[in-house]
Amino acid sequence: MPSLESASMSTPGSSTPMVADHVGRRPFALEFRSSYWFTTFVVGLGIITDLIVYSIIIPVMPFRLEHLHYHHISSLTGWLIFAYSAGLVLSTIPIALLSERYNDRKTPLIIGLLCLIGFQVMLMEAPNYAVMAIARVLQGISSSVVWVVGLALLCDSTPVAIIGRQLGIAMAGLSIGLLIGPPVGGTLYERFGFRGPFVFGLAVTVVDLIGRLIVIERREALKYGHDPAAWTPAKDPELASEKTDPEPTSAKAEIKGDAQIPSTSASAVVVGETPPPRTLTLVEVIVELTKSPRALVSLFLALTYGLVYSSQEPSIPLHLAAVWGLDSGTVGLVFLAAVIPTLFSSPITGYLADRKGPEWVSFISLSLAIPWWIVVTIQGPLLLFIVAFAIQSFFTSAIVSPLMVELAAVSREVEGIGFAHVYGAFNLVYGIGTSVGPVVGGQVYDHLRRGWATLCYFATALIIISEILAFLWIGADPLYDRLVRWMAHTSSQSPPAPPTRTPTPEISTASNSSSA
Incomplete structure (x- = not known):
């Protein structure tokens, strides 16, 4: 009869340790x-x-x-x-x-x-x-x-x-x-x-x-x-060099069982009975998420990405045909130029978000995307449009992985909020964006004289707003808070200014009289 293997583990996103207690054949591989x-x-x-x-x-x-x-x-x-x-x-x-x-x-x-x-x-x-x-x-x-x-x-x-x-x-x-x-x-x-x-x-x-x-x-x-x-270092040597959780506020994550500690054994000591994890209703989930500025900003950025990404789809073929006379086959090649860079943006920014924090990666990605949304409105050489379109797609899509990391952190912070809750919210707002985007894009392009430029300027405005919000609230230690601390530290380290004494006329007169 197989031996009893027990392990005391905890479930990500839950404050309840799991008691592993199973008798049976171990699954293959x-x-x-x-x-x-x-x-x-x-x-x-x-x-x-x-x-x-x-x-x-x-x-x-x-x-x-x-x-x-x-x-x-x-x-x-x-x-x-x-x-x-x-x-x-x-x-x-x-x-x-x-x-x-x-x-x-x-x-x-x-x-x-x-x-x-x-x-x-x-x-x-x-x-x-x-x-x-x-x-x-x-x-x-x-x-x-x-x-x-x-x-x-x-x-x-x-x-x-x-x-x-x-x-x-x-x-x-x-x-x-x-x-x-x-x-x-x-x-x-x-x-x-x-x-x-x-x-x-x-x-x-x-x-x-x-x-x-x-x-x-x-x-x-x-x-x-x-x-x-x-x-363990043998499982993934890259993790052995990780000194800390990229989230500075991981104290809460440790309580909820998400801090990863080296494991040298397949089994551990069984702990006592614990109450079941808290289960939230739909209303409670919404309330908890609205209490978190990090969650709200992340979801707004997801909505923005869905809107600006999908609003281009119905208008790009028409714009390319009107300005450069491209046929459907050539338009498809231009789309390839936009899609291929996004193959690399998500893995790269996901990797960087683990090491530098989602706040840096999201803010920089949005900042670098803004100029290229303006460049694609220029009706110059086709090559300029293709290059600008590809770079714009790279940096705009680069926001997705940091948002996923940020939402995972929100799940670890808030008791009762699981990964399915936060990614369900992401899916909801992104789906709304991709549903509304093509309708807005098609209507704007059809009814305004400079429809393509208007769409790009609208996307630029949304990205600028997203950049400001990311600066203020993305990450456990947002860039705005860091800037405030840095300014306060710089101010406290600077030498005090010498006192300035400007004698009043009365004092000056008295002093002269005394000297005389």
Whole structure:
């Protein structure tokens, strides 16, 4: 009979230590399947799958609608894209609450992917537009699972010191999915017809499902005395050099069990019974998040990113065609120039956020993005636009990883707030931004004489506001507080100014009389 393995661990985002007590066969390759590297791969693959399913229909759906004898194809296609975001927004809150209430990550991930397979088949075989729209809403609901539960799963299994790095690597899947989806969809449509892109999407989804079936979440690994969020120098030598948690206010995190301490044994002493973790209602979650300036600013920055990113989508092809006379194929190449840099921005800024703090990375990224939003309004050489557009995309998308790190820190700070709560809130505001953005962008471009420039100036204003808010409130030790302390320290270190004596006329006269 297998021996009893017990471990006293604690759950990230919870003040309740977990008592690991399990009798049974140890899962095959437990350490690998529950490791943060494998979890990062699974979550990143889920994001890639989500973006492929989202974007693969963009080049083929207009032709399908034409085949079904519909009119106003562009408008109908836009509403199908909107339907996906609407489903994502509507389902985010219940998914986040259920995941935290039942402390379960793997089950909703698997259910969500099985539903996504069914809804792709539904869209592929849809006989009319109404069924297509319903299928897209349901796809959006399935997709929200990976953004809420998947990111929470990754944070559960990752040591605090490298959450930014792992989130940045996983978030690169967003750019990879957008890079693969539209061109593959168009190619497969030309070669195999309307069902070709959907078969590809289904194949990618099945691979994603295999990964989700294999992965072991942290709460299950703890039952066998293994904590994937703990670390040893042998496990990741880079972590051995980490002296402190990048969050200066980690005292609270230690209480909640998120401070990662070296573990030299797979088992530990069992502790006594503790009360269950506090479970918050939806209203309580909202109240707690609104009490945190860090959470509110992070969510505003996420909304801004969603707005400025998506507002360009309907207007860039028209702008390129009007100014430089580009056709659809060349416009696609320009989009590639914008997407490819974002493959690197998320991992780089996630890595830097772990070491320098999200406050520095977010503020600098926003500052460096601002000039390029102005440059892309210049109707000069096409090469200038492409370079400026690529650099603007790099620095604007660089804000995502620091925001993920910041929201993870908020979860560790506030009792009862879990990773699914904060990433559900992120998903909600980002989804709102990406839903409203294309509508705003299309209306502004169509109805204003300098529509493209107006959009860019609007984005610049939002980014400047975000930069100011990041300076004031992002991070456990915001840059504004540091500046105030530095100024106070500089003032106290400066030598006192010599006293100045300016005698009044009366004193001066008296003094002269006395001398005489």
